[in-house]
Amino acid sequence: MSNLEAMVLAREGLVTPETATYREAISRAIGDEMRADSRVLILGEDIGESEGPLKTTLGLHKEFGPTRVRDTPIAEEAFVGAALGLAVAGYRPVVEIMFADFIGVCFDQIVNSIAKHHFMSGGRMHAPLVIRAIGGGGLRFGPQHSQTGESWLLNVPGLRIVAASTPDEAYGMIRAAIRDPDPVIVLEHKALLGTKGSVIFGEAGIRDLDTPRLVAAGENVTIVASLAMVPRALEAARQLAESGISAEVIDLRVLRPLNAQVIVDSVKKTSRLLTVEEQGVHGGWGSSVVAEIVQQAFDYLDAPPIRIGLPDTPLPYSPPLEDHAIPSVERIAQAARDLIGRSI
Amino acid sequence: MATVLTMPKLSATMAEATVVKWYKAAGERVLAGETLLEIETDKATLTIEAPGDGILGAPAIAAGEVAPVGAALVTILDDGAGRELGTTPQHGIGATGRARQAALDIARASSALGSGTARGPRVPASPLARRIARERGIDLGSLTGSGPGGCIVRADLDKSATPARPELTGPADQIRLRSAGPSWDRALKSSQQTAQMMAASHREIPAFTLSRWIDIEAVLLDLSRFDRQRTETDYLLYAITNAVAEVPEFRTVWNGERGHAEDLGSTNIGIVVSTDHGLMIPVLADVGGVGLEQLAARRRVAVASARAGRLNQSLMSAASISLSSLTREAADEFEAIISPGQTAIVAVGRIAPAVVSRRGEIAVRRGCRVCVAADHRVVDGRAGARFIGAIARVLEDDVATG
Numbered sequence: 001m002s003n004l005e006a007m008v009l010a011r012e013g014l015v016t017p018e019t020a021t022y023r024e025a026i027s028r029a030i031g032d033e034m035r036a037d038s039r040v041l042i043l044g045e046d047i048g049e050s051e052g053p054l055k056t057t058l059g060l061h062k063e064f065g066p067t068r069v070r071d072t073p074i075a076e077e078a079f080v081g082a083a084l085g086l087a088v089a090g091y092r093p094v095v096e097i098m099f100a101d102f103i104g105v106c107f108d109q110i111v112n113s114i115a116k117h118h119f120m121s122g123g124r125m126h127a128p129l130v131i132r133a134i135g136g137g138g139l140r141f142g143p144q145h146s147q148t149g150e151s152w153l154l155n156v157p158g159l160r161i162v163a164a165s166t167p168d169e170a171y172g173m174i175r176a177a178i179r180d181p182d183p184v185i186v187l188e189h190k191a192l193l194g195t196k197g198s199v200i201f202g203e204a205g206i207r208d209l210d211t212p213r214l215v216a217a218g219e220n221v222t223i224v225a226s227l228a229m230v231p232r233a234l235e236a237a238r239q240l241a242e243s244g245i246s247a248e249v250i251d252l253r254v255l256r257p258l259n260a261q262v263i264v265d266s267v268k269k270t271s272r273l274l275t276v277e278e279q280g281v282h283g284g285w286g287s288s289v290v291a292e293i294v295q296q297a298f299d300y301l302d303a304p305p306i307r308i309g310l311p312d313t314p315l316p317y318s319p320p321l322e323d324h325a326i327p328s329v330e331r332i333a334q335a336a337r338d339l340i341g342r343s344i
Numbered sequence: 345m346a347t348v349l350t351m352p353k354l355s356a357t358m359a360e361a362t363v364v365k366w367y368k369a370a371g372e373r374v375l376a377g378e379t380l381l382e383i384e385t386d387k388a389t390l391t392i393e394a395p396g397d398g399i400l401g402a403p404a405i406a407a408g409e410v411a412p413v414g415a416a417l418v419t420i421l422d423d424g425a426g427r428e429l430g431t432t433p434q435h436g437i438g439a440t441g442r443a444r445q446a447a448l449d450i451a452r453a454s455s456a457l458g459s460g461t462a463r464g465p466r467v468p469a470s471p472l473a474r475r476i477a478r479e480r481g482i483d484l485g486s487l488t489g490s491g492p493g494g495c496i497v498r499a500d501l502d503k504s505a506t507p508a509r510p511e512l513t514g515p516a517d518q519i520r521l522r523s524a525g526p527s528w529d530r531a532l533k534s535s536q537q538t539a540q541m542m543a544a545s546h547r548e549i550p551a552f553t554l555s556r557w558i559d560i561e562a563v564l565l566d567l568s569r570f571d572r573q574r575t576e577t578d579y580l581l582y583a584i585t586n587a588v589a590e591v592p593e594f595r596t597v598w599n600g601e602r603g604h605a606e607d608l609g610s611t612n613i614g615i616v617v618s619t620d621h622g623l624m625i626p627v628l629a630d631v632g633g634v635g636l637e638q639l640a641a642r643r644r645v646a647v648a649s650a651r652a653g654r655l656n657q658s659l660m661s662a663a664s665i666s667l668s669s670l671t672r673e674a675a676d677e678f679e680a681i682i683s684p685g686q687t688a689i690v691a692v693g694r695i696a697p698a699v700v701s702r703r704g705e706i707a708v709r710r711g712c713r714v715c716v717a718a719d720h721r722v723v724d725g726r727a728g729a730r731f732i733g734a735i736a737r738v739l740e741d742d743v744a745t746g
Contacts, residue, residue: 271472271498296402299475302497341491343499 006200015205017168017198025167025199026132026188027051027058029174030094032201034064037092040178041068043079044096053098054134054190076106080131084114087129092178100135100149100187107152114183115158129184130177136189136228136278138326143314146322148227150187150277151284154256161256162209163187165230167197169253172207180209187255189227189278209254212262218248220344221272221336224263224289226252229276229327236332245344247336255285260292267293271302272339276327281309303339308332347396347420351405353413354385354660359537360412361385363405368394370402374420381417386537387624388655398422411479469496476501535622545684549598553679554728555715558736559702560695562744564710570640577615577669578640579739580692580714584667585611585631585639586742587734593723594731597664597687605687605722614666614683615643617650624650625683629661664688671695677713688718688728690735 009015020028034040041064047057048071061069072079076097083093097103103110110131117127137146153159162177162184164170170188177184199205215230216237225233230251237247248266267273273293275286286307293305308327316322351361361383368380374394381403382391394400401419405411467484469477473496477484484496487504491497563579588594588611596605611632614625626646631639649655665688668680673694680691693713700709714735718728 271470299404299471302470302472303492303495338492341489341493341495341497343490343497 006204009204010200015200015202017200019196020167020171020199020201021193022164022167022170022188022195022197023054023056023193024058025171025197026056026174027060028201029171030057030178031060031063033092033094033175033178034060034068037178039090040092040094041070041086042094042096043070043072043083045072045074045098047071047096052096054193056096056132056134056188056193076102077109080106080109081113083129083131084109084117084127087127087183088117088125092128092130094130094132094174094178097131097133099141099145100133101144101147103131103133103149103152110153110159110183110185111156115153115156117158118182119158126181127183128181130174130180130186131183132174132186132188134188134190134193136191137315137322138191138228140317140319140322141190142317146315148187148189148278150226150255150279153185154283154285154288159183159185159256160209160254161185161187162254163189163226163252165189165192165225165227165251165253167195168199168205169207169251171199171201172205173209173253175206176209179206184209187227191228192231195231211259212253213251214248214262214266215251216247216249218246218270220246220270221274221339222248222250222263222266222270223274223276223332223336224250224252224286225276225332226255226285227278229278229332232327232329233276233332235329236336239329239333240336243337245336245340252285252289258285258288258292260289260296263289264293264296267297268300271300272336273301273305274332274335274339275305275307275309276332276335277307277309278326279309280312281307282312284309302343303341306335306339308335346401346422347398349380349392349395349417349420351383351411351413351415351417352392352657354390354655354657358385358387358413360410362410363403363407363417364389365407366403367391368400370400372400374398374400387621388650388653388660390655390657390660392417393657394420396420396422409479412481415479467496468494470498472498473501538622541684542681545681549682549684550720551682551717552720552725552728553715553717554725554732555677555679555713556732556736557698557700557711557713559700559709559711559740561709561711562741563739564695566743574636574640576671576695577667578636578643579743580667580669580671580690580735581613581615581628581631581639581643582636583735583738584613584665584690585634586738587731588613588665589632590734591723591727591731593727594688594718595664596722597662597685598719598721608662608664612661612663614663614686615646615650616666616668616680616683616689617647619651619653621653624655625663625666626650626655626659627661627663629658629663665690668692671712677715679715679717682717682719686719687722688716688731691715691717 010017030042046053048061048066048069051057080095083095086093114127117125135148153161162173164173174186177186216234223233233249237249240247248270250263275289277284277286290305310325315325364382364384366381368374376394376396378394379391380394398420403418404416469484487496487500489496490500563576567574595611596607599606610630612627612629613631614627617624626649628642628646646659649659664686666683666686667690669692671692671694675693677693678691680689682689695710695712697708697710700707716728716732
């Protein structure tokens with residue numbers, strides 16, 4: 001179900017949105033799927049009795065017990081590999097990677113086994129598993145525990161990679177990911193865990209895993225963002241509106257496969273593109289988005305696209321430096337103004 | 345291999361046209377001859393067909409937008425190239441359709457770039473600004489940029505009051521601004537263009553004229569057997585097709601760039617039609633060897649289409665010669681101005697009785713005076729005389745015997 005359809009249902013009173021935090025939405029998505037399908041189970045570090053190091057498996061151990069909510073050793077390569085075994089044996093495992101940074105530990109399992117299983121079995125086998133990775137900076141976790149990892153797997157065929165920016169998206173995309181017959185990486189952001197939002201729970205809340213989403217309409221500039229950069233882009237759009245600049249904000253949501261149509265349509269309207277990502281821009285998804293726009297909407301562009309992201313250094317541990325490194329609302333708004341120049 | 349379909353020049357006076365509607369969407373497979381889009385020129389609404397089979401790219405000109413002659417409208421990618429691009433597995437970035445679309449857009453963008461006319465120092469301007477400047481005929485060098493780094497952007501073009509084309513300057517332009525409405529405006533523009541083209545023709549074409557009185561009794565006798573299905577115009581057209589066959593120089597047109605005459609490859613004859621929105625010259629294409637009955641049928645369609653302002657592509661083909669017939673009007677004879685791009689025009693005055701010498705006797709016969717104006721760069725007086733002689737022979741003798 002699309003977000004729009006769900007909104008229509010909500011308006012007509014057919015479904016009732018509830019206010020929930022991002023982490024509650026994650027927990028409920030997994031719980032609802034476990035209830036709906038006995039093949040669903042979850043593995044990860046400290047996700048059992050302690051309900052997750054970042055509290056994203058609230059109530060699951062209590063309801064489903066240690067067999068389906070399984071604590072694992074600190075060995076990502078082993079338990080991510082085990083998840084592939086479970087998947088091909090008929091289960092629908094969900095794996096939690098405590099910090100997205102640890103994708104590095106299980107990189108080989110993901111890239112060389114999970115992503116390729118369907119293809120290397122001649123299409124006869126599927127690997128229906130979900131890897132949830134909680135990433136992102138701004139919380140003083142230092143360079144090794146603050147990365148979003150968004151682009152690390154971007155050019156691995158066989159993977160679908162989605163990124164949730166709101167509680168509603170987290171709930172809807174995790175449920176959709178669990179139902180997907182092929183491997184899905186769900187990226188979450190730890191700075192968003194405590195944020196509250198309106199969530200449609202239940203079947204009506206299940207979201208697509210296909211396309212970016214327009215989250216604020218505007219006329220003068222298109223801002224594409226992901227994860228925690230989405231709320232910052234929205235706040236920048238509000239500030240820009242005060243100075244007479246109308247910004248359109250798009251939540252990229254689905255990093256791979258990249259379906260740029262929504263962005264192409266937007267840039268054809270606004271003629272200006274700004275990408276905002278919480279990672280270095282070289283080899284980031286912003287580069288792919290810009291490339292798609294240059295290919296598909298070249299002569300609609302009224303300014304060279306701008307990509308903003310982290311500086312080309314590891315994220316500093318020092319709080320002032322960390323805050324400086326991550327794109328701020330002000331930096332996003334300024335980049336939008338730079339794109340426009342004096343032409344408005 | 346991609347084919348770029350450009351805005352065709354469908355009449356001598358056509359400088360630009362508005363895309364009214366696309367019948368096919370990007371990504372659709374199209375076959376040669378299928379209707380792709382409808383355009384509206386200053387004089388007519390007509391459809392454009394696919395020049396070949398292939399996959400359609402994204403339209404470069406959206407419905408409602410105006411594009412000059414020669415502007416890229418859309419790219420048609422042939423199937424082979426489409427297949428080469430469409431090999432991405434299910435999770436790959438860009439499913440088949442998107443990859444193909446992207447390739448088409450690249451082709452489109454590069455063809456748009458290729459048609460750029462920039463020379464001298466490069467003016468910083470956005471791709472969008474370049475496209476709009478190209479469409480409106482604005483010189484980017486005359487503008488000051490307000491975009492990033494002084495780059496010229498769309499807003500600078502919108503602010504620019506630089507007139508797009510010479511015909512929009514001067515008193516006529518002021519009249520346009522005061523014009524009562526779109527239809528008036530359009531009629532004015534059309535007559536303005538006709539005026540310009542006629543002046544250009546008169547200035548540039550070294551024309552000479554030959555004339556001959558032609559006995560039309562045989563035609564009128566034959567015509568009486570066909571109740572309204574034919575008119576004398578059809579016989580005149582028929583005579584012209586035969587004369588062109590005999591004097592093939594009249595099938596060629598002057599190519600100013602190359603400095604010689606070129607054969608059109610088929611007998612294409614224009615008919616001057618007076619309509620509510622000005623003079624129009626629909627063309628009967630490839631009428632060499634076509635009989636009277638079929639010629640009459642095609643003439644009826646052509647005239648009706650012109651009056652309705654809806655000419656199809658065929659009716660706007662290039663022609664080497666036109667017929668301007670005033671057989672039912674008041675003038676005995678007139679010389680017409682050759683339509684730009686053509687070689688000759690046959691002007692026929694009123695049909696009226698005349699006292700003539702016939703077989704050694706004085707007779708009163710109905711006839712009309714035919715004037716042929718021709719481009720001396722393409723044909724000479726002798727060819728002209730043979731041509732008018734052939735017209736006379738067909739009308740006076742062939743019709744009577746055939």
